[in-house]
Amino acid sequence: MIEAGRPATKLKSEALQVLLERGLVHQCTDLETLDRNLAAGPVTAYAGFDATAASLHVGHLMPLMTMRWLQKLGHRPILLLGGGTSRVGDPSFRNEARPLLGDEQIAANISGIRHSVERLIDFRGEDGALLVDNADWLTEFRFLEFLRDFGSQFTVNRMMTFDSVKSRLEAQMPLTVLEFCYMMLQAVDFLELSRRHACTLQIGGSDQWGNIINGVELARKGDGKQLFGLTVPLITTASGAKMGKTAAGAVWLHPEHLSPFGFWQFWRNTADADVPRFLRLFTELPMTEVLRLSELQGAELNEAKKILATQVTAIVHGAEEARNAREQGDRLFAGEEELAAPTHRLDLQHLADGLGLLQLVVHVGFATSTSDAWRLVEGGGVRLNGRVVEDPRRRIAVGDLAAEDQLTLAVGRRRKALVAFD
RNA sequence: GGAGGAGUGCCCGAGUGGCUAAAGGGGACGGACUGUAAAUCCGUUGGCUAAGCCUACGUUGGUUCGAAUCCAACCUCCUCCA
Numbered sequence: 152m153i154e155a156g157r158p159a160t161k162l163k164s165e166a167l168q169v170l171l172e173r174g175l176v177h178q179c180t181d182l183e184t185l186d187r188n189l190a191a192g193p194v195t196a197y198a199g200f201d202a203t204a205a206s207l208h209v210g211h212l213m214p215l216m217t218m219r220w221l222q223k224l225g226h227r228p229i230l231l232l233g234g235g236t237s238r239v240g241d242p243s244f245r246n247e248a249r250p251l252l253g254d255e256q257i258a259a260n261i262s263g264i265r266h267s268v269e270r271l272i273d274f275r276g277e278d279g280a281l282l283v284d285n286a287d288w289l290t291e292f293r294f295l296e297f298l299r300d301f302g303s304q305f306t307v308n309r310m311m312t313f314d315s316v317k318s319r320l321e322a323q324m325p326l327t328v329l330e331f332c333y334m335m336l337q338a339v340d341f342l343e344l345s346r347r348h349a350c351t352l353q354i355g356g357s358d359q360w361g362n363i364i365n366g367v368e369l370a371r372k373g374d375g376k377q378l379f380g381l382t383v384p385l386i387t388t389a390s391g392a393k394m395g396k397t398a399a400g401a402v403w404l405h406p407e408h409l410s411p412f413g414f415w416q417f418w419r420n421t422a423d424a425d426v427p428r429f430l431r432l433f434t435e436l437p438m439t440e441v442l443r444l445s446e447l448q449g450a451e452l453n454e455a456k457k458i459l460a461t462q463v464t465a466i467v468h469g470a471e472e473a474r475n476a477r478e479q480g481d482r483l484f485a486g487e488e489e490l491a492a493p494t495h496r497l498d499l500q501h502l503a504d505g506l507g508l509l510q511l512v513v514h515v516g517f518a519t520s521t522s523d524a525w526r527l528v529e530g531g532g533v534r535l536n537g538r539v540v541e542d543p544r545r546r547i548a549v550g551d552l553a554a555e556d557q558l559t560l561a562v563g564r565r566r567k568a569l570v571a572f573d
Numbered sequence: 574g575g576a577g578g579a580g581u582g583c584c585c586g587a588g589u590g591g592c593u594a595a596a597g598g599g600g601a602c603g604g605a606c607u608g609u610a611a612a613u614c615c616g617u618u619g620g621c622u623a624a625g626c627c628u629a630c631g632u633u634g635g636u637u638c639g640a641a642u643c644c645a646a647c648c649u650c651c652u653c654c655a
Contacts, residue, residue, distance in 0.1 A: 416609080419609065420609060420610085421610085422610060422611070423608090423610045423611065424610085424611080426610090449608075449610090450607095450608040450610085451608090452608080452610070453608060453609080453610080456609085456610085480609085483609095484609060505622080507622050509622075509623095510622080518602095520619090520620065520621085521620085521621070521622075521623085522619075522620055522621070522623085523602085523618085523620095525621095525623075526602090526603080526617055526618075527602080527603060527617090529603090529616095529617080530602085530603040530604065530616065530617060531603075531604060531616095532602080532603040532604070532617095533603090543622090543623080544622065544623075546622085562602090562603080563602075563603060563604090563609090564603095564604095564607095564609055565609045566609095567609095
């Protein structure tokens with residue numbers, strides 16, 4: 152295993168030097184040879200995303216940032232959407248099977264994921280990145296053919312040794328054949344991409360190590376080719392929690408699931424202790440700047456947090472949205488609940504239909520249910536236009552709208568929304 | 574194949590006929606304090622246009638005025654025997 156952030160004096164390739172100093176490297180199958188390859192010329196690398204939800208979330212930023220760096224440094228990324236593997240479900244480090252997804256759900260999720268991926272990676276031009284879907288080949292296999300061609304290359308003995316399934320086996324929890332075969336499918340993906348597009352490197356989260364190794368081994372046995380695997384670390388916050396989970400759900404990358412301002416807020420609220428690490432991992436600021444910002448102490452760190460938030464938001468939602476979000480943040484937290492640009496839009500018709508405050512709180516994503524919102528109101532945590540709301544049954548009326556038919560809604564100290572009706 | 578044990582809310586974990594929407598802890602969120610941080614203290618933590626109603630303690634049925642708690646079958650797991 153590679154220590155993240157270790158001075159990369161021996162490395163020849165700029166790519167690995169950058170990834171290491173950014174803290175994006177956790178494990179690698181053969182760091183030295185990969186380094187030579189990356190130094191010798193463009194390498195094609197892939198990262199895959201299964202269609203488990205309608206949007207990617209901040210956890211997916213790690214492999215995506217890695218791909219961005221590789222692209223920036225002259226290598227070619229392939230982003231793989233798991234249209235095929237999503238029908239199976241990766242059992243890695245899970246103690247029970249995922250609910251099986253229907254084809255329609257998968258198709259819908261893939262389009263949401265594609266949206267974010269296309270923002271983060273440049274697919275234009277001949278040398279641009281590639282976007283592929285493993286349904287293209289996985290659905291073509293016939294069962295007996297598949298078993299003969301690939302089943303013969305895997306042993307159950309070996310497959311059972313992977314940590315990703317070991318705990319499930321040891322806990323005697325059921326692991327279906329369907330799930331167990333997931334690692335074969337991902338291995339075949341890697342082989343397929345190496346054949347079709349000369350892809351030699353797979354990037355994934357640390358939970359993907361086993362799946363990646365299987366691909367590397369399959370290519371060696373089957374095609375006599377050396378492929379490489381590189382995993383990014385699992386990020387936890389300073390308080391030890393898995394990153395990106397909040398009361399209102401995951402921190403989504405898709406603007407329909409979390410507004411750019413909400414996204415900006417998430418990063419602005421980073422704990423002090425996480426700031427240096429997050430700057431390295433999730434921004435593309437030069438290391439000198441990262442180090443300078445990391446030196447800041449106490450309340451000065453607030454400026455670093457704003458820069459962090461604005462940088463990440465720019466990568467995910469674009470520079471313009473990032474600027475807006477920052478401006479919003481500055482204004483909304485300046486003192487009063489000042490208005491900037493709307494974070495949410497609603498049809499004016501909703502007011503005529505009798506829009507409840509609780510519904511609005513849920514709608515903007517500050518509560519997961521009206522009951523949840525109800526409790527927030529009872530706890531004195533909800534403010535409408537700067538005034539604490541006492542009555543959970545409060546309805547929104549035309550009289551609540553300020554200029555331009557807008558109102559501000561705030562939950563707690565940090566979550567604020569500007570809702571426009573039109 | 575046989576004998577015994579277990580399955581609780583986001584997680585861990587009490588409860589063994591009504592006082593239980595379910596102790597306690599963790600996490601999370603809200604309030605106070607602050608720097609939109611941390612620590613600390615207080616509160617909340619199934620759903621619902623909500624002084625009420627509805628769903629909940631593996632699943633499905635049953636006993637009972639009343640069940641997470643008793644019974645039956647089923648599913649899953651654990652331990653011991655073969």
